[in-house]
Amino acid sequence: MAGPLPVGDPAPVDGRLPSDLPIEPGTPFSAYLHVPFCRVRCGYCDFNTYTSSELRGAKQEDYASTLITEIALARGVLADAGALRPMDTVFFGGGTPTLLPAGDLARMLTAATDAFGLRDGAEVTVEANPDTVTPGVAQTLADAGVTRLSIGMQSAVPHVLAALDRTHEPSNVRTAVDAAREAGLAVSVDLIYGAPGESLSDWETSLDAALALEPDHISAYALIIEDGTKLARQIRRGEVPTPDDDLQADMYESADQRLAEAGFEWYEVSNWSRPSSGSGAAENRSRHNLAYWRGTDWWGFGPGAHSHIAGLRWWNVKHPAAYAQRLAGGESPAAGTERPDDESRMLERVLLLSRIRDGLAIADLPEPKRARVAGLIADGLVEPGAALRGRVQLTLKGRLLADAVVRELTD
Template sequence: MSPSALPLGDPLPADGSFPQEVLDALPGRAQKPFGLYVHIPFCSVRCGYCDFNTYTSEDLGPGASRQSYPDTLIGELEFARGVLDRSGAPERPFSTVFFGGGTPTLLPAEDLSRILIRARELFGFAEGAEITTEANPDTVTPESARVLAEAGFTRISLGMQSAVPEVLATLDRTHDRLNVPRAVEAARAAGLEVSLDLIHGTPGETLQDWRRSLEEAVAMAPDHISAYSLIVEEGTAMAAQIRRGTLPDIDPDDQADKYLLTEELLSAAGYRWYEVSNYSTSEKTRSDHNLNYWLDSDWWGAGPGAHSHMAGMRWWNAKHPAAYAQRLHAGTTPGHGREILDAEAKVLEHLMLRLRICEGLDVAAYNAMEELQEIQGEPITAGELRRLVGDGLIEEVAAAPSAEHPGGRAVLTLKGRLLADAVTRRLAP
């Protein structure tokens, strides 16, 4: 997924080649998971809260219509294969693939399958690879789910968002809420795992509305539930409505109450949090692709505005689908800009992302980071862990030293999850 405004960054060479420091680091990444993100930028309607790089037109210029887009995307996968071959990077099959958007399933299932099959031919898939597509519930049928499963998809993530018609209307979601259980049934019949995406904190949504959404989601017994707190981004239609006073502003206390209700109801139904906004029925049904992001793995992002990461370097593609297609058709990188993370950024990201997951931050590993020494940052002390335990922000048992974690771990409590940013600031160097 891509923000509405791309960062500037440094330009990429036309052939997409990596700088020497990334080339030097790649052999050491051989055992890290390698993921593929595929961006499908088409939507039938642009939701008022959406800040992603999406478009409602079916034809966005040469090479960017819905009909030609799959071939353009495949062109980037072939370009990526060449870049990695020339770099001498260790051979790594994709361990996860995630089709996001936009609405990937606005494309025919046969087109999504064709993209996936070409990715397998070019890179290979690791044994047990997790392969997901997002979907609008209205676009999933028994036949399309069967086609996706036969091509190798293992998981479908349905944008349910809410079970309350008025809330869906405020979010500009046009899907029929009754199609959510139908889509779940179709996915299950095809042998696919199911995740449901929910959003809480929509202006005007009551606590009872949110309870209804959670209860209806749980009743469908998905393998995984993402329950995100709504963030109103500047430049969106919803931000303008709030500024004009036609919608009430977001209430942080209301969002906290809804997060507490989420934990209560999902825990009672057998779901366990493994990331601040994500719950699964078991470790096997976690989103491996999202865990790759949180655990500093590598991924290639294909599609307009898509972001990639390799060995401490990030880059992002041209935002508009037509500009993206033009670059690929000219035989040059679709990349718009890149940055190499400095030591301070690596330390802060490691701290922030590890705190978001249920395994928490391994304090000894954090304190031993070369980048922490490079910036002469203060290590996390046992005293600071005790203070956080005393404030009810991290778990006491996890914070105690053990043979496996001699410095202890910082694992957020429920209160700590509500104040995750504050915990990060307290531990930051």
């Protein structure tokens, strides 16, 4: 289970938004639907997920109906605030959304579409474990309006999967991709590098296997050791080694080179997409994740999910049983709320926008910080050509040292 929720102000019982919120109806709106169930807990994971022994009376078979209740609540709240608008993107995340019957996911998507509307050409993504995707599942999702499947491959090397406590069969990644393609879905695969015992050769084997699948999009994340996880405890006891930062940097550089050679273009520090049907690589970027990085509006449905509307943030109670109890009682499941001040919002803006290829407008930086861009160019961290066009865009070295760039541009 994830760590503690943020400390914020009490959330209103009815979920109502403040009357002074600067609603901008033209701001894109997204929906995140959290499915907090997993068969087993991966040793590195600190997401808000639960195995069957941790549900304390909450039932997976009731979950879709419970989440649909929050959708109805959200529609009323947004309508009252003048903030109701169609969804530009929808994302089913977890956990493992495809542990639920595909029909349940379809019901949830239909309820959200009926409540808010769905823009033409909207992106609708479902995360999936390779072992849970069959042709029937993929077709049901496609028929419901899903456009994209994000498959948790993580590695193609058995001992690396074992180190991560991943239980899927590597061969099932190809099966899942083929099923998605047959149903007409776009495909993304997720990889993790830097697992205990993983060599550079192991990582390149996984990269080559991922490229052989010919996906539209690849995410490659460095393994981060989160407090409270099984992996953190193993490292603390000396059972497995701490990830090697230099090796992870070599793995990132190898990924960027191999992906570029295969026609993929980086658009966020950990994400690459490739051109489709003669169009640019932007066609296959995750528009939902870009909505987060650009700070647009979204409502997060489900236990522990976070939401953001016009500068207001709130988050739901964590446990599925508490979440269901709140909604059954006619209450909002929100546990707390906050409105970050201008300084906090600027820090977040720099942190997020500097990570994407489109970059951060130099003019958006406070005046004293703009002069620091020249030093970042001299250090090889920021592209000089982009800076001449008024943007902070990271070089490969800058992507490896992205946190240092943020520290230089903020206090």
